[in-house]
Amino acid sequence: MSVLDIAKGMGVTLSHLFKKPVTVSYPEQKVDIKARFRGRHHLLRHPNGLEKCIGCSLCAAACPAYCIYVEAAENDPANPTSPGERYAKIYEINMLRCIFCGFCEEACPTGAVVLGHEFELADFKYKDFTYGKDDMLVGTVGSKWQRREADRLEKPVELGFKAGQRVELEGVDY
Amino acid sequence: MKVKVNDVELDLEPGTSAIDAVFAAGYDVPYFCSQEYMSPIGACRMCLGKVGAPRKDRETNDWIRDAETGEPQIFYFPNLMATCTTAIMDGMVIDTLSKEVRQAQSGMMEFHLINHPLDCPVCDKGGACELQDRAYEYGAGTSRFEFDKRHQEKHHALSELITLDRERCIHCKRCVRYFEEVPGDEVLDFIERGGHTYIGTVDEGLPSYFTGNITDICPVGALLDATSRFRGRNWEYDHTRTVSLDDASGAAIMVDARTGRIERVKGARNTQVNLDWIDDSTRFGHEYVDAPDRLKTPLIRKGALLEPASWEEAAQFIASRLAVAGKRVGVAVRSDATLEEGVAAKALAEHLRGHAEHFPRPAASVIAENPATFTDVATSDAIFVVGDPTEEVPTLDLRIKDALRGVAPPELLAHGVPIADLRLKERMPRKRSILTVAAPYRTNLMRHAGQELIYPAGQEEDLFGGVGSGKAGASLAAEQLNQLKSALSDAKKPVIILGAFVLASAAATRAAEALAESVGAKVMKLGPMANSYGLEALEVTSDGGYADLLTQSDVLILSNLNPAQDVQIGERLRNLDLLIVHDSFETETTGLAHVVLPAKTGYEKEGTVVNLEGRFLNVYPAPVDSGTSEDFIGVVRTLGEALGVRLDGRSVRSARRSLAKTLNHDLAALPEEGLLAPVDAKEIGETVADTVAGNLLLTSSLLKVDRLRRNPKLRAAHGDVALRVNPADAEAQNLEAGANVTVNIGGVARSATIKITEDAPEGLMLLPATFDQALGLTSAEIVPAADLVSA
Numbered sequence: 003m004s005v006l007d008i009a010k011g012m013g014v015t016l017s018h019l020f021k022k023p024v025t026v027s028y029p030e031q032k033v034d035i036k037a038r039f040r041g042r043h044h045l046l047r048h049p050n051g052l053e054k055c056i057g058c059s060l061c062a063a064a065c066p067a068y069c070i071y072v073e074a075a076e077n078d079p080a081n082p083t084s085p086g087e088r089y090a091k092i093y094e095i096n097m098l099r100c101i102f103c104g105f106c107e108e109a110c111p112t113g114a115v116v117l118g119h120e121f122e123l124a125d126f127k128y129k130d131f132t133y134g135k136d137d138m139l140v141g142t143v144g145s146k147w148q149r150r151e152a153d154r155l156e157k158p159v160e161l162g163f164k165a166g167q168r169v170e171l172e173g174v175d176y
Numbered sequence: 177m178k179v180k181v182n183d184v185e186l187d188l189e190p191g192t193s194a195i196d197a198v199f200a201a202g203y204d205v206p207y208f209c210s211q212e213y214m215s216p217i218g219a220c221r222m223c224l225g226k227v228g229a230p231r232k233d234r235e236t237n238d239w240i241r242d243a244e245t246g247e248p249q250i251f252y253f254p255n256l257m258a259t260c261t262t263a264i265m266d267g268m269v270i271d272t273l274s275k276e277v278r279q280a281q282s283g284m285m286e287f288h289l290i291n292h293p294l295d296c297p298v299c300d301k302g303g304a305c306e307l308q309d310r311a312y313e314y315g316a317g318t319s320r321f322e323f324d325k326r327h328q329e330k331h332h333a334l335s336e337l338i339t340l341d342r343e344r345c346i347h348c349k350r351c352v353r354y355f356e357e358v359p360g361d362e363v364l365d366f367i368e369r370g371g372h373t374y375i376g377t378v379d380e381g382l383p384s385y386f387t388g389n390i391t392d393i394c395p396v397g398a399l400l401d402a403t404s405r406f407r408g409r410n411w412e413y414d415h416t417r418t419v420s421l422d423d424a425s426g427a428a429i430m431v432d433a434r435t436g437r438i439e440r441v442k443g444a445r446n447t448q449v450n451l452d453w454i455d456d457s458t459r460f461g462h463e464y465v466d467a468p469d470r471l472k473t474p475l476i477r478k479g480a481l482l483e484p485a486s487w488e489e490a491a492q493f494i495a496s497r498l499a500v501a502g503k504r505v506g507v508a509v510r511s512d513a514t515l516e517e518g519v520a521a522k523a524l525a526e527h528l529r530g531h532a533e534h535f536p537r538p539a540a541s542v543i544a545e546n547p548a549t550f551t552d553v554a555t556s557d558a559i560f561v562v563g564d565p566t567e568e569v570p571t572l573d574l575r576i577k578d579a580l581r582g583v584a585p586p587e588l589l590a591h592g593v594p595i596a597d598l599r600l601k602e603r604m605p606r607k608r609s610i611l612t613v614a615a616p617y618r619t620n621l622m623r624h625a626g627q628e629l630i631y632p633a634g635q636e637e638d639l640f641g642g643v644g645s646g647k648a649g650a651s652l653a654a655e656q657l658n659q660l661k662s663a664l665s666d667a668k669k670p671v672i673i674l675g676a677f678v679l680a681s682a683a684a685t686r687a688a689e690a691l692a693e694s695v696g697a698k699v700m701k702l703g704p705m706a707n708s709y710g711l712e713a714l715e716v717t718s719d720g721g722y723a724d725l726l727t728q729s730d731v732l733i734l735s736n737l738n739p740a741q742d743v744q745i746g747e748r749l750r751n752l753d754l755l756i757v758h759d760s761f762e763t764e765t766t767g768l769a770h771v772v773l774p775a776k777t778g779y780e781k782e783g784t785v786v787n788l789e790g791r792f793l794n795v796y797p798a799p800v801d802s803g804t805s806e807d808f809i810g811v812v813r814t815l816g817e818a819l820g821v822r823l824d825g826r827s828v829r830s831a832r833r834s835l836a837k838t839l840n841h842d843l844a845a846l847p848e849e850g851l852l853a854p855v856d857a858k859e860i861g862e863t864v865a866d867t868v869a870g871n872l873l874l875t876s877s878l879l880k881v882d883r884l885r886r887n888p889k890l891r892a893a894h895g896d897v898a899l900r901v902n903p904a905d906a907e908a909q910n911l912e913a914g915a916n917v918t919v920n921i922g923g924v925a926r927s928a929t930i931k932i933t934e935d936a937p938e939g940l941m942l943l944p945a946t947f948d949q950a951l952g953l954t955s956a957e958i959v960p961a962a963d964l965v966s967a
C-alpha cells in the first residue's frame with residue numbers, strides 16, 4: 003500500500019464532506035419511503051363499503067411465520083359485511099411474528115389484505131401487538147400505540163413518513 | 177386374467193373393473209362418480225382410457241395374430257372407454273398415459289368446470305376437494321368458455337344439517353345413488369334435464385337417519401355439513417381418526433378440531449365395521465362437547481354451594497372424607513367408559529374394598545356364545561332381528577341392508593377397496609325375504625323386511641319359544657313362526673340379532689340362544705353402549721348390580737351417571753357419607769354431590785373399546801379444550817396420589833399393562849380395522865325381575881336424548897324428544913299432536929312432545945330412554961306440561 007492509495011481513500015471521504023447529508027432527523031423530520039415499502043397491513047373495502055375480505059384464510063395458509071388467524075362466519079343476507087356468503091368474523095395478525103414478506107397479499111384472492119407504509123409499530127405489551135380487524139380496516143390510521151397517544155393528546159395521529167401512493171392500497175389515504 | 181396397464185402386467189380376478197386394474201398397477205386416472213361401496217355408473221366420464229383386447233378366431237379358436245410380429249393383435253374399442261364401467265378381459269390392454277387419453281381427460285375436466293363457479297376461497301370443501309385436486313392434476317389450466325355460467329341457488333338448506341350449493345354440483349349422482357343403495361331411503365333425485373339438472377327433494381328436509389354421508393362422498397362442495405359451515409379450512413383442522421363412542425358398533429370417525437373446538441365429525445373407513453358410513457347422530461351430535469355450560473374445573477361442596485377448586489384440593493378433600501366415611505364403597509362408570517377406565521375403576525374399588533359396576537348393563541350378558549361379525553351379517557342369507565337396530569346400533573342397520581343386496585364385501589386389491597365394484601348395480605332388486613324383523617312396535621327397518629312381526633312388549637321369551645317349538649306364541653300365528661324357523665334352518669349362514677328388549681330379560685335371551693343353537697345361527701347381541709362388551713368381559717360387575725350399589729353404599733363414586741334423575745333415588749343419595757360425581761355437565765346428581773369432577777367426553781379420551789362383535793378398537797383423543805377435565809383414569813390417578821397408593825389404571829399405559837396379563841393382547845396401536853378377538857361368554861349374575869306390564873315402552877334412540885338439548889342443529893332437524901302414541905290411544909286420552917307433556921315414570925319426570933303415529937301399537941306409548949333409564953316396559957303417567965305463559 004502506498005501513500006497514494008491512502009490519499010485516494012481519504013479523497014473519497016473528503017468528497018462526501020461537501021455532499022448533501024442523507025441522515026433524516028426522524029421523528030422531527032418525515033422519512034421518505036418508497037411506494038412499494040411493506041409495512042403494517044390494511045384491510046380494504048370495496049367502493050360500496052363492503053369489506054373485500056371473505057375470510058378464506060388463504061393468507062394464513064401462505065404465511066411463513068404463522069402470524070395470521072382467521073375465523074369466518076356467514077353473512078347476514080339483509081346486512082352483509084362482505085359480498086357473497088362468507089366474511090371474516092375474526093381477522094388477527096400478530097405483528098411481532100410478522101416478517102412483512104407480503105405473501106399474504108400475494109395469496110389474497112380479493113386483494114383485501116395489502117401491506118401499507120406504516121412502520122411505527124413499537125408498543126409496550128405483547129398483547130398489544132395482535133392487530134384485529136378494527137386496527138387494520140381502511141380508515142384506521144396509525145399503530146395501536148400511535149392511536150392511543152393521539153387519543154390522550156386529543157390530536158390526530160401523526161405519521162412519521164411520506165410515501166408515494168400505491169394503486170393496490172385502494173382507499174388508503176396517508 | 178392377464179391385463180396390461182401401460183407397461184405393467186397384472187393377473188387379476190375376472191369381474192374386476194378396468195379402473196381397478198389401473199390403480200392396482202400403480203397408475204392413476206381421475207374419477208368423480210365412482211365410490212368404493214356404490215355402483216359404478218360412468219356418469220362423470222373422467223376415467224377415460226384407451227382400452228383394447230385381443231380377439232379369437234372363431235374357426236381356429238386361436239388368437240388373431242399380427243402378421244408381422246406374430247403376437248395376438250389388440251383390437252381397440254372405437255372410442256375411449258370409461259374404465260369404471262368396463263370389466264377386464266383376458267389379455268386386455270389399458271392405456272392411460274397417451275396424449276389422446278390425457279387430452280380427452282383434460283377436455284372432460286373443462287366440461288366439468290364450465291358451470292362450476294370456482295368460488296374455492298369461500299367453499300368449505302376447498303383444500304379437500306376432488307374436483308380441485310383433479311383439475312390441478314388433469315385440467316388444462318384455462319377455459320375457453322367465455323359466456324355466463326349457469327346461475328342457481330347458492331345455499332339451499334336441504335335440511336337443518338345439510339346445505340346444498342346447486343351451482344357447484346357436477347351431477348356425478350353419488351348422493352342420489354347413495355340414498356337408494358345404502359340406506360334405501362330414496363329422498364333425493366335429479367330434477368329437470370340437461371344443463372338445467374339439479375339435485376332436489378320433494379320431502380320437507382331429508383327424512384333419513386343417514387343423510388350426512390352425502391357430504392363425505394360429494395366430490396365437490398355442493399353438499400356440505402351445515403354444523404361446520406365456514407368454521408375452518410380443511411388444512412386448518414387437526415384430524416383425529418378415532419372410534420365413535422355413541423353406540424356399540426365402533427364405527428370409525430374422523431374428528432376435525434380447530435383451536436380446541438370440535439368443528440366437524442366425518443365418517444372414516446373401517447372395511448370390517450362401518451365401511452364409509454356413519455349415522456347422523458354420530459356425525460352431527462358433537463356440538464354438546466363445546467357447550468358453554470360444560471364443567472371445566474372440579475367443584476367442592478361448601479355448605480349448600482359447590483365451589484370451584486383444583487384437582488389437588490378435590491383429591492385432598494376426598495382423601496380426608498374417605499378416612500372417616502363408612503366402608504361400603506361403590507364405583508360405577510357408564511358403559512361407554514374405555515377398557516382402561518374399567519381397569520382404573522376396578523383398581524379403585526379394590527383398594528377401597530368396594531364394588532365396581534358399569535351401567536347401563538342389561539339383565540343378560542352382551543357376550544354371545546357364537547358371535548356374528550358385521551361381515552357375517554352382510555353376507556348372511558337369513559337374518560332374524562328382534563329389536564330396533566336403526567336406533568340401537570345404526571351401523572348395523574346399513575350392514576343388514578348390505579345383506580339384502582346379496583353382494584358380499586369386496587376383496588381388497590393392491591390399492592385397497594376396489595373403486596368400482598361391478599357387481600353393484602343401480603336399483604338392484606333386494607332379497608327382502610331373507611330379513612325378518614320382530615319388535616313390539618313398527619320399526620324403521622321393517623320397511624325393508626320380508627316379514628315383520630309385531631309382538632306384545634315383554635313377550636320376547638314366548639316369541640323365541642314359539643319360533644323354536646313351532647307353536648303360536650307372543651300373539652303371533654304358528655304359521656308365521658314356522659315359516660321363520662324353516663327359513664333359519666334352511667339358510668347356510670343364518671344370523672339372529674338380539675336387541676335391547678331381548679337382553680333386558682335373561683329368560684328371553686336364554687330362549688333366543690337355544691333357538692340359535694337349534695338352527696345353527698350366529699348371534700349378535702346389541703349391547704346398550706360403546707364398551708358394554710368390554711366392561712363385561714373385564715368383569716367390572718358386582719353381584720347385586722347397579723341398583724344394589726346405589727342403595728347399599730356409604731360412599732359412591734359415579735362416572736357420567738345420573739341416578740338422581742329419579743327423585744326417589746336422589747333422596748337416598750342425599751344421605752350418603754360421600755358422593756363423588758365425575759361428569760361433563762351439571763346434572764341432578766352433581767347437585768347432590770360432595771365433589772364434582774369434570775369429565776372428558778368420548779372424543780377426548782385415549783383408550784380401547786370392544787364393539788359388539790368383540791373387536792378391540794383404539795380410541796384416540798381429539799385436541800379439545802375442556803379445561804381441566806379428565807377421564808376416569810385421571811380421577812383414579814389423582815385420588816391414588818392423595819391416598820398415597822399406585823393403583824393399576826393410573827395411566828393408559830399402566831392399565832394396558834394390567835390388561836395385557838388377562839387378555840394376551842397388546843392394546844397399544846391396534847390396526848385401523850381393530851382386532852377381532854371375541855371373549856368367551858361368562859355367567860353373570862342375573863339381576864332385576866322382568867316387568868311384564870306397563871303402558872310405556874322405553875326405547876333406545878340414536879339421537880341420545882340426554883345430549884339433544886346441547887345439540888341444537890340435530891334437534892332442529894329431528895325435533896324434540898317425542899312421545900309416540902297410537903291415534904286410538906291419543907283420542908282416548910285426549911292427547912293432541914305437538915302438545916308438550918310431562919311423562920312421570922316412577923320418580924323420573926321427562927318432558928316430551930306428543931307424536932301421533934301408527935308406529936306405536938294400541939295401548940303402548942313409546943319414549944326414548946335416557947342413559948340412566950333401563951329399556952323396556954314400564955308404567956307412566958302423562959301430565960300436560962305446565963303452561964309457561966300462565967306460570
